[in-house]
Amino acid sequence: xxxxxxxxxxxxxxxxxxxxxxxxxxxxxxxxxxxxxxxxxxxxxxxxxxxxxxxxxxxxxxxxxxxxxxxxxxxxxxxxxxxxxxxxxxxxxxxxxxxxxxxxxxxxxxxxxxxxxx
Amino acid sequence: xxxxxxxxxxxxxxxxxxxxxxxxxxxxxxxxxxxxxxxxxxxxxxxxxxxxxxxxxxxxxxxxxxxxxxxxxxxxxxxxxxxxxxxxxxxxxxxxxxxxxxxxxxxxxxxx
Numbered sequence: 001x002x003x004x005x006x007x008x009x010x011x012x013x014x015x016x017x018x019x020x021x022x023x024x025x026x027x028x029x030x031x032x033x034x035x036x037x038x039x040x041x042x043x044x045x046x047x048x049x050x051x052x053x054x055x056x057x058x059x060x061x062x063x064x065x066x067x068x069x070x071x072x073x074x075x076x077x078x079x080x081x082x083x084x085x086x087x088x089x090x091x092x093x094x095x096x097x098x099x100x101x102x103x104x105x106x107x108x109x110x111x112x113x114x115x116x117x118x
Numbered sequence: 119x120x121x122x123x124x125x126x127x128x129x130x131x132x133x134x135x136x137x138x139x140x141x142x143x144x145x146x147x148x149x150x151x152x153x154x155x156x157x158x159x160x161x162x163x164x165x166x167x168x169x170x171x172x173x174x175x176x177x178x179x180x181x182x183x184x185x186x187x188x189x190x191x192x193x194x195x196x197x198x199x200x201x202x203x204x205x206x207x208x209x210x211x212x213x214x215x216x217x218x219x220x221x222x223x224x225x226x227x228x229x230x
Contacts, residue, residue, distance in 0.1 A: 033217075042203075042221050043220070047172075091162070093218075104150055104216055106152070107218055108166040109162045111159070
């Protein structure tokens with residue numbers, strides 16, 4: 001099966017500019033995640049969708065970050081305005097729905113978008 | 119989620135088995151042990167997961183102690199391509215919390 005697709009692969013912007021990342025999950029995967037990975041650290045969950053509804057966005061800096069998942073398939077993550085500390089790799093992951101009472105299907109990750117804010 | 123403790127780094131020889139330890143002393147009954155790895159410039163890759171029984175797949179084996187307070191990931195014949203950061207994660211199987219939370223992981227270097 002095709003993996004999780006992300007674009008662009010790299011992005012360089014100046015602080016205060018805006019940027020958007022796109023993710024296409026594995027076909028049929030109902031759950032989609034966005035993670036932020038700062039250099040030298042493990043990935044940190046930003047937001048989790050179940051179909052097109054938000055399950056958890058407690059770690060998303062909502063004053064500048066937004067995400068949507070229209071029609072329960074593709075998703076975009078936007079930063080506006082960007083700060084220097086937003087420089088990181090943004091990873092998208094998806095997992096299939098296991099069914100009622102089961103929530104722990106493995107996540108499959110894309111290779112991420114490396115953002116540099118100057 | 120229960121926290122895990124892993125060594126910061128470890129080396130192993132190519133062709134030999136690599137045994138990666140993980141402590142999760144506060145694990146709850148409905149929490150699974152997951153292992154992921156992340157090769158440089160790639161996204162994390164799922165390896166294996168288990169609840170209480172030992173598990174094996176084409177990539178690795180997972181040995182969980184009887185009290186479930188620790189586990190070991192075994193790569194049976196390490197190759198240079200296994201050089202990566204390995205993450206041990208405890209994940210709940212609950213409608214209220216099933217997110218996957220990463221720690222710092224173990225940097226594994228396979229040497230020729």
